[in-house]
Amino acid sequence: MRLKVFRHRQGMSEPRYDTFEMEAAPGMTVLSALFKIQEEFDDSLAFRYSCRGAVCGSCAMLINKVPRLACRTQLMPLLAGEQEISLSGYPAIGGPVSWDPKEDVLVEPLPHLPVICDLVVDMTRFFAFYRDIDPVFSPLDPDPEKERLMDPSDVRELELYTNCILCGACFAACPVDAKNPRFSGPAALASLYRFCIDPREGRRIERLKTADTPDGWWGCEFHANCRQVCPRGVPPIVAIGQARQEIKKQRKEGEEM
Template identity: 65%
Template structure:
């Protein structure tokens, strides 16, 4: 099989693709394949990783036209077609090079974020929107003597949303982000929803109001690519739908 990898650095007139012949070992991940590429073909290939266990979120990239974590995506499964994800198409993934999905694994940087070098993107805007919604716990009651006890049913409501590793796969897969770079995006909104459903977070104003702006909840077109690609099972689209319904109800009753 071959690994086809996007290459770009400042000063190049246009990006190019390098192809590397690889014999995958059982359960080899795309991240491990990239290490081989570095060792055997070109050690200047740039990509991010840290934990190698789907925890830090730094190794997200576009693999076979789907945003995924390189450390948890197995090469053989890709070639066998076992990892197909039916995402709604959008322009950023439409621009492609000739590529044979049965023989080649195509690795590119995440769409919707500027490329710094090879597979490394500038996450600045992603974290700017994350900071904008200020996703922090704001209890209005004084600190209790011991812990704040939570009802298990309430924990269940929010725990899915706590799994986000800020990898930006959902941001990269979102057609609305591609059309409207000022949209706060699925990751930030899902995180805000997590605090809305946290009964300990009792701000005076509704938590949802922090994104009650045209480029917040209301900009989502419910494509659902975010739910489909999230490697941690977080469902941003579901959170946004629920937030919109809650805000509409609040406005009706006001």
Template identity: 35%
Template sequence: MATPVLDKPAQDATASHLITITLRVRRFLPEVSDEVTWEDFALEIDPKERVLDALHKVKWEMDGTLTFRRSCAHGICGSDAMRINGRNRLACKTLIKDINPEKPITVEPIKGLAVLKDLVVDMEPFFQAYRDVMPFLVTKGNEPTRERLQSAEDRERFDDTTKCILCAACTSSCPVFWNDGQYFGPAAIVNAHRFIFDSRDEAGEQRLEILNDKDGVWRCRTTFNCTDACPRGIEVTKAIAEVKKALITRRY
């Protein structure tokens, strides 16, 4: 079967939707140089497309050395978190038309984590903090023979913090984390909150003691950067405040 070909009027109509943008990308190629540079790419794109689409266009058609992470491309995996025009965002959820395409669109890696190449950072310190808060259900005794029941009210207590996709947008927007990578960071505290306030869990005291450390919740300065950066709309600062309150009152 012959491949269908758009007629000229249809092609012209499609092209009329395209705009020319400048994608300004922070480059770091350790195999070439230790210096960081900025590189501009001019490309035509539909303004309703996403920054991730623009990055794909650069990598596939202009410069195959451009390096970044992405997976699902639908705001669920969290792997394509980066700084776009100075704000932490997911590239797959950021539309070109929403970030003033008349000016250069700057794209750089998230802050506070070592850059490995271009937009890729070393996520190991972030995930180590996540592991340190024991992000799993802890119970005592024998394995139950039926599911652990929970009321809707009990579930609602920690529902917001179950939405975390571990993109690191919140943690890497925190000025305390920028200055001291030892701080657990908002994402780790959010994931501790998810289990501390779960009525089925029995390790709340242990997690609270972990977060009572000098690098724990008391390092938070309540700047709300983390809440503003969260692509899932989690009230991160509120969750951190609830953990602080639980530490003081020992009620949760």
């Protein structure tokens, strides 16, 4: 098989794609293949990783035109066509490179973020939106005498969102983030919603209102790419839909009072 890898760094006038031939062993991941390139072909190839176990979120990249974790994506199922995902309204797809999905695996940096070097992108915009939601618990009772007991169904709902590892795959797959640099994006909105539904949180309504804006809850166009690409099963689109319903309900109650 061949790995076609996007290359770009300071001093290069145009990006290019380098092709590396190797045997795809069963279980071999895209991240392992990138290490092989560094060790055996070209040690200047730049990419991010840390945990190698789908926990840190740092190895997200565009693999066969879909944002995925390199440490979790195996080569053989990709070549067998078993991991195809069809994304909607996605202008990042369809660049100038051609590849044969039966023979090649195409590896590129996450779209919608500036490339620093090869597969490493500048995540500043993504994390700025996350900081904006103030992702710090503000408890109802800051100093309880006993532990805060939770209803198991509340815990299950919260866990849908606390599973996020901030990899940025959803942000990179979102057609709204591609065209609107102010849209908070799926990950930040899902994290904000997590605080809006936490029964222990003291600022639930206030938090819901912080994203009651055209670039917050109301910026989403429901393409649902976020849910398709998330490696942790987080459903930002569900959070956004439920937040909108809650806001409408509160507006109606306000009008009736």
